Structure formats: structure tokens, C-alpha cells
Amino acid sequence: KQEVTQIPAALSVPEGENLVLNCSFTDSAIYNLQWFRQDPGKGLTSLLLIQSSQREQTSGRLNASLDKSSGRSTLYIAASQPGDSATYLCAVRPETSGSRLTFGEGTQLTVNP
């Protein structure tokens, strides 16, 4: 059974700092990996989608990498801002079942002004 772990569970940084969020998964047979952002009391907003054949994806100040063989992904946030404060979730879609996403429990990020 696929398990997804996100470390750390919570992170507090001063504004302007570059930071890395980690996601690991136990079964490397994945179709793709998706990073989401969730604001308190809100739904999930898709940030980046990495296919299993890709090594990284970039969107603005965000860069996500994927090392499928070692079961790891990182989300790099450059020059963090208070508006980046949210919970960040990663989710993997396995090759076998093809449909469902398995989620980590998320990293709660606070960027202090």
C-alpha cells in the first residue's frame, strides 16, 4: 500500500527566506506527483504536476523536483512571502490503479513578516 510522508509537519520562517518542503512515497511505481496548496477552511489549489518521466517543474517562485527511484519529491519556494502561508500537500497517482491520488498529511507553513 502506497504511503506518502511529508516532513516537516510544520515550518515557520521569516519573510524572504528560501525554503524546501519534502515529500516521500513508499512505492516508486507512480504515474505522476502533484503539489497542492490549502488555505485554512478552503479547498485545494493545484500548484505543480510532475509526470513520472520528468525531473522538475517550475512555476514562478516555485520549483518541484521528483526523484522517482528514491521515492522523493521536494517543493522549493524562493524568497518566501507572508502570502505563502498555507498548508502544502503532495499527492501521488500510482501506475497500477491509475485513478486515485494518495495524499501526505501536509506541511503547515507560516511566513512571518
Added chain:
Amino acid sequence: NAGVTQTPKFRVLKTGQSMTLLCAQDMNHEYMYWYRQDPGMGLRLIHYSVGEGTTAKGEVPDGYNVSRLKKQNFLLGLESAAPSQTSVYFCASRNGGGTEAFFGQGTRLTVV
């Protein structure tokens, strides 16, 4: 664009009551999903559908039923609500292949 819309956004039920949560997507997506999110347990898949007229069980299907009579709608039903079903429910959809999933804003359900 509306994207994925969930109705209602909030609801309080008494134990034993029934209700239906509606998810509507306007992106012509094939796949639709219902998840529940609980503190300390993350998001867990309840049921999903790979196309109109199809449904399948997810990780935690007990106590729930679903229907996908129209491609754009995915209904989640609770026949006899229990306090253990107090949660935030999210609907998601995506197209085929390696496409990204889009989520609704959630339904906060409390069963007393």
C-alpha cells in the same frame, strides 16, 4: 470558470438523518472523486468514478453511496448519518491520462 462546485458548503445533521452532497464540474472531465479530510488522517478517498454511469469504492466507502448519472455531476449520499462522518468533504475531477486534479471548495459536515 466555475471549475468544481460543491453544494452545500456547510451542513449540520442529526444522527440518523440522510443527505446528499452534490459535486458539479464544467470541464468535461471523465474522472471524479469524493474525499474526506480529517485532522491527523489527511485526505482519504471515499468513492470515485471513471466515467458517466460508473462508480468504484475507495479507501473508506462504508456508510456512503454515490451516483454518476450525468458526466458533470457526482453525488455523495449518506443514508443514516453518524457522528464519525463529521468531516470536511472534497470533490475533485480530472481528465484522462496524466492530467492534474482540480478540487472543489469543500463541504463542512457536522453530525450531532
